[in-house]
Amino acid sequence: MHTLRRAAVVGLGTQALEDHLPGVAASRLAELVAVCDTDPGRVAPVESAHQVPGYTDLERLLADVRPDFVIIAVPHHAGRRITETCAKAGVHVMKEKPFATDPAEAADLAVLCRTTGIELMVTVQRRFHPVYRAARQMLEHVGDPYLLEGRYTFRCPDPSAGWRGQAGLAGGGCLIDMGYHLVDLVIWYLGLPDRILAHTSATASPGASYDAEDTALVHLSYDSGLHGSLLVSRSIGPKAEQLRVTGPQGTVVVERGRASRLDPGGRPVESLTREPAWPRAATAQIDHFCRVLDGRCPNPSGPDAHLPHAAFLGAAYASATTGRPMDPKEFL
Structure with a gap:
C-alpha cells in the first residue's frame, strides 16, 4: 500500500481555500496534516473544518508535525522567507506563483533548493x-x-x-x-x-x-x-x-x-x-508533486524552469520604466 505524503498548507487566503485545501482533500497521494497563517482568525475555522492542528508559527509547525511538503500560498513578498524556513528544515515546497518577485530573488531561491536538496514546484495549473x-x-x-x-x-x-x-x-x-x-x-x-x-x-x-x-x-x-x-x-x-x-x-x-x-x-x-471548464488542476499538481518526491517522475515546474519567467518579468518592468526594449536573456 502506498504511504500518503504528509502536506501542510501555509497561508489561508482565497487561493488556499478554493484550490489547495480541496486539492489535498481530493488527492490520492497526499493527506493534510496541518495548516498555518499569521492570522489566528483564519486558522481556527480551517483547523476545525479539516480536523488538523492549526498554527500561527511556521517553525513550530515544522518541528511538531514534520510534513513531507508545504504548500505556500502567501503574499508575494513573504514567499522567500517561508521557502527559506522550509528549506532549512529539509521540507519540500509547492509554491504559488510567482516563483520570485525579481530575477535576483529567483536566482537565490534556485541556489537554495540545490544546496539544501529540497524539491520545489511552482503551481502553474494550466500545465496540468x-x-x-x-x-x-x-x-x-x-x-x-x-x-x-x-x-x-x-x-x-x-x-x-x-x-x-x-x-x-x-x-x-x-x-x-x-x-x-x-x-x-x-x-x-x-x-x-x-x-x-x-x-x-x-x-x-x-x-x-x-x-x-x-x-x-x-x-x-x-x-x-x-x-x-x-x-x-x-x-x-x-x-x-x-x-x-x-x-x-x-x-x-x-x-x-x-x-x-x-x-x-x-x-x-x-x-x-x-x-467543467476548470477541473481540479490543483489535485493533479499535488499528485504529480508526490510522484516527484517518490522519484517516479521529473519535476516539470522546478526552480530552474522558472528562471526564464523571472527574466521575462524583469525585462518587462525594466522596459516599462525606461521606455526601451529589453532582452530578457540579460536578466537570467
Whole structure:
C-alpha cells in the first residue's frame, strides 16, 4: 500500500481555500496534516473544518508535525522567507506563483533548493489542464509561428486593496500576478522572447492610492520572425482569457475550457472542449508533486524552469520604466 505524503498548507487566503485545501482533500497521494497563517482568525475555522492542528508559527509547525511538503500560498513578498524556513528544515515546497518577485530573488531561491536538496514546484495549473496540453500539441500543425496575441482581463473593484496594490510587496501588479499564467504559456509553448517592450498603467481608479499596475501591454519579438503582444488588466470586465498563435498553416486558439485549431481562412479544423471548464488542476499538481518526491517522475515546474519567467518579468518592468526594449536573456 502506498504511504500518503504528509502536506501542510501555509497561508489561508482565497487561493488556499478554493484550490489547495480541496486539492489535498481530493488527492490520492497526499493527506493534510496541518495548516498555518499569521492570522489566528483564519486558522481556527480551517483547523476545525479539516480536523488538523492549526498554527500561527511556521517553525513550530515544522518541528511538531514534520510534513513531507508545504504548500505556500502567501503574499508575494513573504514567499522567500517561508521557502527559506522550509528549506532549512529539509521540507519540500509547492509554491504559488510567482516563483520570485525579481530575477535576483529567483536566482537565490534556485541556489537554495540545490544546496539544501529540497524539491520545489511552482503551481502553474494550466500545465496540468488537458486543454492547454492539447493546444501545445496543436501548435505542431500550424508551422513556424509568426503572430502571437494574448489577453487576460477581469474587473477588480478596488485595485488599491491589500498587498496587491503595493508594488513593493507584490513585486509588481497584474503582470507578475495574474499575468504570470500568460507568461508561463508563452515560455512553455514558444520559449523566451528575444526582445520585450512593455507599458504599464495604474490609473484605472482615479483617487485611489496604489502603485502596482492595473494594466500592462507587452510587445514581444523573436529573432525567428515571431511577433506579438499580451494585454493583462485587472480593470476590464468581463473576465476573459485567450491566447492565439498563428503560423502559415493556421491558428491555435486556447481559452478556459477550449482549445481550437483553425485553417488559414479561420475555419475550424479540430477542437477540444472540457466541461467543467476548470477541473481540479490543483489535485493533479499535488499528485504529480508526490510522484516527484517518490522519484517516479521529473519535476516539470522546478526552480530552474522558472528562471526564464523571472527574466521575462524583469525585462518587462525594466522596459516599462525606461521606455526601451529589453532582452530578457540579460536578466537570467
